[in-house]
Amino acid sequence: MINYASREINCKLVYYGPGLGGKTTNLEYIYSKVAPDTRGKMVSLATETERTLFFDFLPVDLGTVRGFKTRFHLYTVPGQVYYNASRKLILKGVDGIVFVADSQIERMEANIESMQNLYDNMAQYGYDLTKIPFVVQYNKRDLPNAAPIKDLQGALNPGWPVEDPAKQKPTADPFRPGEQVVFDVDGAWVERAPYFESVAVTGDGVFDTLKAIAKLVLKTLS
Amino acid sequence: MTGAGTWSLGESDHQRITELLHGLLHECSARCALLVDRTGQLLAQAGEQLQFDPTAFASLTAADFSANDQLAKMIGEAEFASLFHQGEKESMYLADVARRVILVVLFDERTTVGLVRLRVRRTVLDLSKVFEELFSRYASGRQPQRPLLEGADDEIDKLFGD
Numbered sequence: 001m002i003n004y005a006s007r008e009i010n011c012k013l014v015y016y017g018p019g020l021g022g023k024t025t026n027l028e029y030i031y032s033k034v035a036p037d038t039r040g041k042m043v044s045l046a047t048e049t050e051r052t053l054f055f056d057f058l059p060v061d062l063g064t065v066r067g068f069k070t071r072f073h074l075y076t077v078p079g080q081v082y083y084n085a086s087r088k089l090i091l092k093g094v095d096g097i098v099f100v101a102d103s104q105i106e107r108m109e110a111n112i113e114s115m116q117n118l119y120d121n122m123a124q125y126g127y128d129l130t131k132i133p134f135v136v137q138y139n140k141r142d143l144p145n146a147a148p149i150k151d152l153q154g155a156l157n158p159g160w161p162v163e164d165p166a167k168q169k170p171t172a173d174p175f176r177p178g179e180q181v182v183f184d185v186d187g188a189w190v191e192r193a194p195y196f197e198s199v200a201v202t203g204d205g206v207f208d209t210l211k212a213i214a215k216l217v218l219k220t221l222s
Numbered sequence: 223m224t225g226a227g228t229w230s231l232g233e234s235d236h237q238r239i240t241e242l243l244h245g246l247l248h249e250c251s252a253r254c255a256l257l258v259d260r261t262g263q264l265l266a267q268a269g270e271q272l273q274f275d276p277t278a279f280a281s282l283t284a285a286d287f288s289a290n291d292q293l294a295k296m297i298g299e300a301e302f303a304s305l306f307h308q309g310e311k312e313s314m315y316l317a318d319v320a321r322r323v324i325l326v327v328l329f330d331e332r333t334t335v336g337l338v339r340l341r342v343r344r345t346v347l348d349l350s351k352v353f354e355e356l357f358s359r360y361a362s363g364r365q366p367q368r369p370l371l372e373g374a375d376d377e378i379d380k381l382f383g384d
Binding site: 002004006009041045055057059063065066071211214218219 | 229230231232233236237259260261262263265266275277278281282284285288289292369370371372373374375377378379381382383
């Protein structure tokens with residue numbers, strides 16, 4: 001939402017993914033590292049055991065473009081399967097999505113279920129995940145039982161068909177030199193979301209992910 | 223439209239909206255009025271200086287309204303067009319505007335919920351006209367003419383240190 005009166009560009013980013021995957025930890029790390037004058041209050045609607053009940057919310061300012069202050073409203077959703085009603089509400093009006101996957105092999109099914117749920121909930125609002133800024137973050141890369149990136153990519157981010165002939169060409173991944181986000185698979189053009197590896201508890205990859213999704217969202221306005 | 227919630231609020235619309243909020247406060251002696259969009263972003267405010275974080279407040283307002291919307295559907299109502307939260311000293315009244323925006327009025331013992339409700343009803347009609355006109359401009363493609371950040375790729379790259 002662009003507010004010409006207050007000279008602000010407000011964007012809504014949603015961190016989605018399975019329960020205990022690290023969505024809230026991403027926001028907590030950002031909150032702890034961003035200068036207090038560039039962030040607002042962090043709000044967490046959580047249960048007594050600190051599981052997200054409705055959402056976490058953190059507003060951050062990332063700077064000024066064309067004289068407009070860029071304000072990003074970061075939300076997490078409750079990851080637990082039975083909170084779908086509230087999870088869906090948070091997607092309303094979303095400008096960009098970060099899917100936080102849990103890299104542990106044992107959580108593969110939960111990741112897949114959550115990704116499917118994201119596609120379903122977006123579709124119910126009439127939003128197309130393949131057309132809005134979307135990145136995948138593979139969290140908990142430090143754990144010994146973390147699945148290989150190749151397996152996670154194959155299961156969660158295999159890509160979607162590129163129908164537009166103008167886009168059917170190799171396109172470099174802006175965040176991974178040497179890799180492509182649009183590529184040819186046996187004669188069929190496929191696009192995948194950019195991805196990042198992270199260890200949210202130590203902050204590794206957290207800002208890379210945030211900067212990437214924020215940049216993709218602002219580029220939709222350029 | 224790329225982002226799911228992309229739209230903009232121009233200065234003249236903002237001024238008109240703020241005038242309506244000031245008019246409402248004058249008529250019902252409430253402390254302040256805020257306008258929040260359904261995605262949780264604060265659009266405008268009028269009245270006393272807020273003693274809390276308005277951004278967090280706007281986010282929670284949208285969540286509150288959305289959750290109640292779903293509760294309404296569960297009991298067979300299309301919506302709860304308004305909500306009232308009563309405190310010991312401070313209370314708030316929330317009303318839907320054109321299904322896109324929420325009007326929030328904060329008031330204390332200097333007025334009554336009856337008067338607030340009465341005045342809000344008319345302000346909602348006036349605000350609805352402003353927003354319906356604003357959104358119809360979008361639907362008809364009359365606005366926006368050009369993307370705000372057109373040609374600003376370098377500036378965006380610089381912002382992120384690339």
